[in-house]
Amino acid sequence: MHSSALPPLHSARLLDQVRERARYLHYSLRTEKAYVYWTRFFIRWHGLRHPRELGAPEVEAFLTMLATQRQVSASTHNQALSALLFLYRQVLGLDLPWMQGVNRPTRPPRIPTVLTTNEVSAILARIEGEAGLLARLLYGTGMRLMEAVRLRVKDVDFDRHAIVVREAKGNKDRVVMLPQSLLPELREQLSAAHAVWREDARTGRSGVAVPHALERKYPNVGRTWGWFWVFPAPALSIDPATGEERRHHVHEDRLQRSLRKALASSEIHKRVSAHTLRHSFATHLLQSGTDIRTVQELLGHSDVSTTMIYTHVLKVAAGGTRSPLDALAS
Incomplete structure (x- = not known):
């Protein structure tokens, strides 16, 4: 504007x-x-x-x-x-x-850190509870960490096995798959979240923050179950935009801390963050034969060239080009 x-x-x-x-x-x-x-x-x-x-x-x-x-x-x-x-x-x-x-500096393309399927299994097995569900959600859907913690109840579609990611990077919406293996865990999480929502409603809390001017148009929309967080914070906090005491979503550091602990005990010596699970999701999908355009849509990339970075990992990992050293040994 x-x-x-x-x-x-x-x-x-x-x-x-x-x-x-x-x-x-x-x-x-x-x-x-x-x-x-x-x-x-x-x-x-x-x-x-x-x-x-x-x-x-x-x-x-x-x-x-x-x-x-x-x-x-x-x-x-x-x-x-x-x-x-x-x-x-x-x-x-x-x-x-x-x-x-004024010139913007260009960032040289970096090959992302990607875990093997065994490494992903080892890490996920070491993260329990809510943080474990978040980690599995990131690897199972390719969502970014903030997209997962900001997930609303209304955007989880159990019937269609889909999750709608709202206002993601670039202010775009997209749809990702809801992994079948997460259905029981997600239902449990929603049950726990519903108990928190019900208690907030009973005590007359302000409700959760909703985007833009939606609350002015629908004054009680922030108190409805559909707009509640899938991963609500355990305590109330002050909304910096309004000064009201509200229920925020769980803080993203909770998963980051659990991930660091899991890495320390799994003897994986790669530089791993929550975003590494997204990189691994994309690489493993391409490895299994999924079309790159489909992976692009699932990740929410505007340009397929961004998604192409994962093919560079696969080219070397697949062993398509033989090292000259191996020719000497044969």
């Missing part, structure tokens, strides 16, 4: 204006916090001067400092640049010509 089409800001302080605009444009809380962080950092680094007084040289100097002194990654560098572009265009309403010339 162009800055001229945006409504005037009501906040007086610049950082509050960044928050206000991010919420109006429905940016995630993570993005909002990141943009506030980089705006504050940028202003402080330039001696608390207002961004209206700064231009291309100051922006480029700041980004150069991040690259040379801080040695940040390409993705972090891009995030800082995006935050500054957001500040000038969306908050200050300045679409300056020099902004088009």
Whole structure:
């Protein structure tokens, strides 16, 4: 949305204006916090001067400092640049010509870490309870960690064996399979979640947060069972957007901690995160003969070239090209 089409800001302080605009444009809380962080950092680094007084040289100097002194990654560098572009265009309403010339660093493609099926089995066997279900869900569907923890009851379709992933990366929806082997566990999880929902309803809680202005249109939608979290947090917390005490979804660190413990006891010496389960899902599907376009849709990639990275893992793993060393031995 162009800055001229945006409504005037009501906040007086610049950082509050960044928050206000991010919420109006429905940016995630993570993005909002990141943009506030980089705006504050940028202003402080330039001696608390207002961004209206700064231009291309100051922006480029700041980004150069991040690259040379801080040695940040390409993705972090891009995030800082995006935050500054957001500040000038969306908050200050300045679409300056020099902004088009600021170069974004390119991130060289990396071969993802992929587990073997035996390694996946070893890890999943060592994670129990709710975290174990989350881990199996990531490997069984290819969902990202935040997509899984934000899952709503209404988006789990037991009849069609499908899960609808709402507002994923790029604000897109997609459908993934619901693994048959997870049906009993998921039903148990929903039963436990329903008990939490029922207790919240009995005590008159505010209900869960719902996207955009849905709550203004349907005031009680956040209190309905369909919108409740599949993985609710055990305790209530303050919603930073509204200041209300609500039930949030379970924190993503719960799985990350369980995963680290499982790795320590499984003697797997690869660099593994929750996202590795998604990489393994894609690679194992391609290995079993699934069409790459199908894998692309399941992962939610906009371009098939992103999905192609998993074929590079398979080319070497399949042993299609013989090493010259083996020819010497024969």
